[in-house]
Amino acid sequence: xxxxxxxxxxxxxxxxxxxxxxxxxxxxxxxxxxxxxxxxxxxxxxxxxxxxxxxxxxxxxxxxxxxxxxxxxxxxxxxxxxxxxxxxxxxxxxxxxxxxxxxxxxxxxxxxxxxxxxxxxxxxxxxxxxxxxxxxxxxxxxxxxxxxxxxxxxxxxxxxxxxxxxxxxxxxxxxxxxxxxxxxxxxxxxxxxxxxxxxxxxxxxxx
Amino acid sequence: xxxxxxxxxxxxxxxxxxxxxxxxxxxxxxxxxxxxxxxxxxxxxxxxxxxxxxxxxxxxxxxxxxxxxxxxxxxxxxxxxxxxxxxxxxxxxxxxxxxxxxxxxxxxxxxxxxxxxxxxxxxxxxxxxxxxxxxxxxxxxxxxxxxxxxxxxxxxxxxxxxxxxxxxxxxxxxxxxxxxxxxxxxxxxxxxxxxxxxxxxxxxxxx
Numbered sequence: 411x412x413x414x415x416x417x418x419x420x421x422x423x424x425x426x427x428x429x430x431x432x433x434x435x436x437x438x439x440x441x442x443x444x445x446x447x448x449x450x451x452x453x454x455x456x457x458x459x460x461x462x463x464x465x466x467x468x469x470x471x472x473x474x475x476x477x478x479x480x481x482x483x484x485x486x487x488x489x490x491x492x493x494x495x496x497x498x499x500x501x502x503x504x505x506x507x508x509x510x511x512x513x514x515x516x517x518x519x520x521x522x523x524x525x526x527x528x529x530x531x532x533x534x535x536x537x538x539x540x541x542x543x544x545x546x547x548x549x550x551x552x553x554x555x556x557x558x559x560x561x562x563x564x565x566x567x568x569x570x571x572x573x574x575x576x577x578x579x580x581x582x583x584x585x586x587x588x589x590x591x592x593x594x595x596x597x598x599x600x601x602x603x604x605x606x607x608x609x610x611x612x613x614x615x616x617x
Numbered sequence: 618x619x620x621x622x623x624x625x626x627x628x629x630x631x632x633x634x635x636x637x638x639x640x641x642x643x644x645x646x647x648x649x650x651x652x653x654x655x656x657x658x659x660x661x662x663x664x665x666x667x668x669x670x671x672x673x674x675x676x677x678x679x680x681x682x683x684x685x686x687x688x689x690x691x692x693x694x695x696x697x698x699x700x701x702x703x704x705x706x707x708x709x710x711x712x713x714x715x716x717x718x719x720x721x722x723x724x725x726x727x728x729x730x731x732x733x734x735x736x737x738x739x740x741x742x743x744x745x746x747x748x749x750x751x752x753x754x755x756x757x758x759x760x761x762x763x764x765x766x767x768x769x770x771x772x773x774x775x776x777x778x779x780x781x782x783x784x785x786x787x788x789x790x791x792x793x794x795x796x797x798x799x800x801x802x803x804x805x806x807x808x809x810x811x812x813x814x815x816x817x818x819x820x821x822x823x824x
Contacts, residue, residue: 451823609768
């Protein structure tokens, strides 16, 4: 028996820690999307959020390509996805590719934080989407060279993730049984003692 | 005349766009910190936020080293900072170094998203800090080899940014005139038309 989207969202909710931003607790990465477009005003909000992320020397190396379903850009991004991702991402009304300028605008030196900062901006984007009732699912499973060629992206830009954006759909709309099962599993993360340390091998005492 | 912390926060506020998370509008990266420690419960909250970030194949490659003022870890991280950063970061009660495992735990292959995902987790951390009335300022200006040696960090872990964490202080406590001026400048970002595109060279129509 497949759970409903609402039931699934309860399962995906992170265990609450008082004072942690609610949007961090409830954001997750669904594979099932509703057949409903995203308003331009909401697209503006998710990119506005990305815009205000921090970056090394305020370089803001990020640059996003946005494809709305029915556009050539959407098709080009979609065609670059591996088959596994094509099987579910086809239900999303928006596909986005994140890119980052490889060199700094001031000195022209390699920017060692280009992808790191693209990650930061995309994290803002995904949290903002969650705040609007939208969902994002990032994918590394796509052909970088194919999408670079299809979209005419210069070598100067490094590629990050392709992501779906849209309103969450019912898990039962997923054709693949394994995907439906994943959609219904609680989110899992390492415990705090495996990510915060007071010395390299000593977990931090966080009370 | 130097502005107060409260006056500065008004200047740093991003122009509001209705529906964008307030914490994204008001987060910024101060250099002046108050002489006030951060409670362990709040440290737990900022790492709890990082913990729930998205990552490629849910690898969660991030691993943070946290130094509280007075500890050997704090001193080791501080000593690795370039002089410019030592001049202001000394007022922060907490210094954190972000690292990311270079290979995946499953297949042992290079994880091309290691630093990208560290950026995502650190973005969550910084937004959560802002939600708690704390502030984070990330720095690339430190000696990676020096901090790696001092903390005994294996080569398997890539280094991200060093960051200060603490309560914002009064700008007038900054010794350097240029730093005081920066502390009072509004935040600047590229316009939306330079970060969101419907094709590589065509700005997206966001209404």
